[in-house]
């Protein structure tokens with residue numbers, strides 16, 4: 001008997017949040033002055049959005065229309081720019097900040 005190859009989920013079956021996370025792969029991110037990050041608009045590459053850590057929630061906030069209009073209505077909402085910046089921060093952290101010794105000390 002031949003084992004049937006596991007079917008990959010079709011894109012239409014992904015939740016809106018999963019679709020935004022997938023689209024974030026195409027978004028370029030850079031550090032912003034004096035703080036935060038800039039994410040390039042997917043539709044208009046010459047346009048950039050500013051992302052920063054909300055001092056109250058400690059989550060990322062974005063200046064795009066998606067985030068401004070839906071972000072406040074849905075707690076924990078992540079637009080594709082937030083998703084892109086989270087990955088950028090994670091890669092940066094792994095390259096420059098991550099310290100296995102510190103993690104080990106905390107676990108002990």
Ligand SMILES: [Zn+2]
Pocket residue numbers: 049062063064065066067079080081082
């Ligand atoms: Zn956004």
